[in-house]
Amino acid sequence: MASVSLKNVSKTFGTYEVIRSIDLEIEDGEFVVFVGPSGCGKSTLLRLIAGLVPVSGGDVFIGGDQVTDVPASKRGLAFVFQSYALYPHMNVARNISFALETARLGKDEIRRRVARVADMLKIGHLLERRPRQLSGGQRQRVAIGRALVGQPEVFLFDEPLSNLDADLRMEMRFEIAKLHADVKTTMIYVTHDQTEAMTLADRIVILNHGQIEQVGRPRELYDRPENRFVAGFLGSPRMNFAALEATGPAVPVLRGPGGFAYAAEYVAAEGRPAEIGLRPEALKLVGADTKGAIRGTFERMEDLGYEYVCYVRLTDTLVWTVRSTGSPPQIAPGDPAGLSWQPENLYLFGEDGRRIDHRASVPLALGASS
Amino acid sequence: MSAARRMERQQRRTAWIFLLPLLLTLVAVAIWPLARSIFFSFTDAYLDAPTDYGFVGLENFVEVAEDPVFWGAVRNTLVFTLVSVGLETLLGLAIALLLHRAFLGRGIVRAAILIPWAMPMVVSARIWEWMLNDQFGLINKLLVALGLVGKGIAWTADPSLILGTVIFIDVWVTTPFMVLLILAGLQLIPEEIYEAADVSGVPHWKRFWSITLPLATPAIGVAILFRTLDALRMFDLSYVLAANNENTMTMSIYARDQLISFQDLGLGAAASTWVFMIIGLIAIVIVGLLRLDRATG
Numbered sequence: 001m002a003s004v005s006l007k008n009v010s011k012t013f014g015t016y017e018v019i020r021s022i023d024l025e026i027e028d029g030e031f032v033v034f035v036g037p038s039g040c041g042k043s044t045l046l047r048l049i050a051g052l053v054p055v056s057g058g059d060v061f062i063g064g065d066q067v068t069d070v071p072a073s074k075r076g077l078a079f080v081f082q083s084y085a086l087y088p089h090m091n092v093a094r095n096i097s098f099a100l101e102t103a104r105l106g107k108d109e110i111r112r113r114v115a116r117v118a119d120m121l122k123i124g125h126l127l128e129r130r131p132r133q134l135s136g137g138q139r140q141r142v143a144i145g146r147a148l149v150g151q152p153e154v155f156l157f158d159e160p161l162s163n164l165d166a167d168l169r170m171e172m173r174f175e176i177a178k179l180h181a182d183v184k185t186t187m188i189y190v191t192h193d194q195t196e197a198m199t200l201a202d203r204i205v206i207l208n209h210g211q212i213e214q215v216g217r218p219r220e221l222y223d224r225p226e227n228r229f230v231a232g233f234l235g236s237p238r239m240n241f242a243a244l245e246a247t248g249p250a251v252p253v254l255r256g257p258g259g260f261a262y263a264a265e266y267v268a269a270e271g272r273p274a275e276i277g278l279r280p281e282a283l284k285l286v287g288a289d290t291k292g293a294i295r296g297t298f299e300r301m302e303d304l305g306y307e308y309v310c311y312v313r314l315t316d317t318l319v320w321t322v323r324s325t326g327s328p329p330q331i332a333p334g335d336p337a338g339l340s341w342q343p344e345n346l347y348l349f350g351e352d353g354r355r356i357d358h359r360a361s362v363p364l365a366l367g368a369s370s
Numbered sequence: 371m372s373a374a375r376r377m378e379r380q381q382r383r384t385a386w387i388f389l390l391p392l393l394l395t396l397v398a399v400a401i402w403p404l405a406r407s408i409f410f411s412f413t414d415a416y417l418d419a420p421t422d423y424g425f426v427g428l429e430n431f432v433e434v435a436e437d438p439v440f441w442g443a444v445r446n447t448l449v450f451t452l453v454s455v456g457l458e459t460l461l462g463l464a465i466a467l468l469l470h471r472a473f474l475g476r477g478i479v480r481a482a483i484l485i486p487w488a489m490p491m492v493v494s495a496r497i498w499e500w501m502l503n504d505q506f507g508l509i510n511k512l513l514v515a516l517g518l519v520g521k522g523i524a525w526t527a528d529p530s531l532i533l534g535t536v537i538f539i540d541v542w543v544t545t546p547f548m549v550l551l552i553l554a555g556l557q558l559i560p561e562e563i564y565e566a567a568d569v570s571g572v573p574h575w576k577r578f579w580s581i582t583l584p585l586a587t588p589a590i591g592v593a594i595l596f597r598t599l600d601a602l603r604m605f606d607l608s609y610v611l612a613a614n615n616e617n618t619m620t621m622s623i624y625a626r627d628q629l630i631s632f633q634d635l636g637l638g639a640a641a642s643t644w645v646f647m648i649i650g651l652i653a654i655v656i657v658g659l660l661r662l663d664r665a666t667g
Binding site for chain 2: 146
């Protein structure tokens with residue numbers, strides 16, 4: 001087990017900067033998830049840690065040792081690939097034990113270790129099979145077994161569940177969480193799936209354009225996003241955004257589409273709020289004439305059984321979503337609708353996208369009365 | 371008759387209609403000539419009057435089998451095949467492994483190594499014949515200039531050297547073919563498998579023996595099969611270089627001599643049939659050994 005630390009790490013391919021001077025400390029035994037949109041550099045960052053790709057600048061430390069120039073084979077890591085990368089011509093047992101063959105271990109010791117890992121992952125009955133005779137979930141178990149048997153200092157997972165169907169993904173997610181609880185080894189996990197990030201991580205690292213947007217516990221990121229990108233990335237359906245109307249600095253009331261109005265006190269180092277954000281579950285569908293509610297036109301409802309999502313059009317180019325549980329409202333497409341909200345659920349973002357703390361300066365009814 | 375039945379019959383008929391042109395072509399260019407050749411091998415026909423023949427049973431086959439020149443040709447062919455395909459496989463694998471690595475100018479090198487393969491065999495044979503000439507050839511000039519030999523070596527005339535020379539030229543010409551086929555096989559191996567081996571600390575030599583070689587085996591096997599069948603019916607190189615010199619005579623040259631030089635259609639056909647049977651047997655053995663039919667199954 002070991003800590004991992006990145007100091008000013010960057011990577012360029014040709015002239016394209018994939019990773020821009022990243023600093024990150026991962027503690028011993030921590031489960032950290034790198035998440036971000038495709039092309040954000042999360043897989044490259046993982047490969048830099050693994051040593052599969054050399055860094056262009058900065059240093060990588062594992063367990064306190066500088067390993068920037070140490071080859072992948074000597075870093076004491078294990079890597080689980082999205083494609084599983086099993087050896088197609090070897091059976092499951094040999095796939096797991098292959099790396100041990102040159103590790104000066106006795107045949108009995110190898111067999112004992114393979115058996116223990118197979119037992120842990122419930123693949124004992126598959127040991128004689130070839131990878132092509134396995135299902136996707138079984139293949140991923142073998143790949144994890146292969147990683148586990150070397151007793152690595154750090155586990156690296158590169159989108160390990162992306163090739164599985166929804167049910168299996170959930171099952172394997174559970175297994176990986178359990179695995180981490182059992183072995184307590186440091187794990188770094190790359191995914192584009194925010195559910196995996198939220199459910200598995202001790203800490204999430206949100207990446208965008210090769211830079212860290214925010215690092216923190218899942219709840220922290222969800223409740224207190226530092227900027228508009230993080231706010232919009234976590235949550236499904238995503239947060240509703242709307243631009244505020246441009247008004248002079250002296251105007252105390254913030255105004256937006258659908259008659260949104262809010263008299264707020266805020267401390268913004270750089271400029272005034274430019275955008276508002278409200279999560280779909282922070283909105284409630286109410287009558288169009290409700291005081292303080294944002295007004296729009298009801299467009300469509302998606303009933304998922306355990307919850308429903310309503311689409312409400314505020315302007316020609318802006319549709320907001322409302323998520324709620326319980327029995328769906330009786331409302332027809334085209335009907336006017338109101339969206340009520342609470343100031344403590346409202347996010348304000350500045351011109352630069354940074355979140356601005358605020359509180360209501362006058363009772364809401366007053367601010368929204370116009 | 372149910373509609374489903376009718377449809378099935380109709381589909382079957384359509385399938386046969388699609389297959390018909392191919393079947394006719396195969397019969398015209400492969401099966402009919404082969405059958406004619408085998409048919410003539412049981413007769414005493416001559417090339418100037420092929421319609422005037424009588425059946426002689428297995429006499430032609432016995433005559434070919436009793437001819438020491440034929441067995442000399444068989445020996446030459448087998449030695450040529452074994453050594454040239456062996457060298458081409460080793461060289462081909464080595465060069466393919468080099469070309470598989472990304473390096474600057476790889477595209478140009480890959481195109482350049484194809485040049486020997488792109489040249490007609492007759493041209494290659496003539497080029498090398500001239501370069502290896504004992505008095506005026508470049509190779510002997512260099513050897514003499516370097517002081518390695520006192521006077522030029524008769525590479526293409528010395529009976530003990532000429533088969534070696536034929537093998538050398540063939541290796542030069544067809545190694546690119548091996549390189550391409552094996553390279554194609556290497557490129558099918560996913561990069562992540564090597565990354566997985568790399569991260570788990572598997573040393574380079576073990577990656578080669580336990581990953582690259584087994585996974586490239588189907589490609590190497592196919593390449594060996596193609597080259598072996600090609601080498602067993604080799605004609606042009608030996609013929610251009612030494613005509614019917616018995617030191618380099620192949621099975622194909624022997625059959626051609628009986629047929630064209632001696633006009634003996636029956637005997638030539640019997641020799642051809644022998645060649646056909648020998649090659650067929652070797653092909654079956656190779657396919658069986660390499661399990662090419664289910665290598666990927």
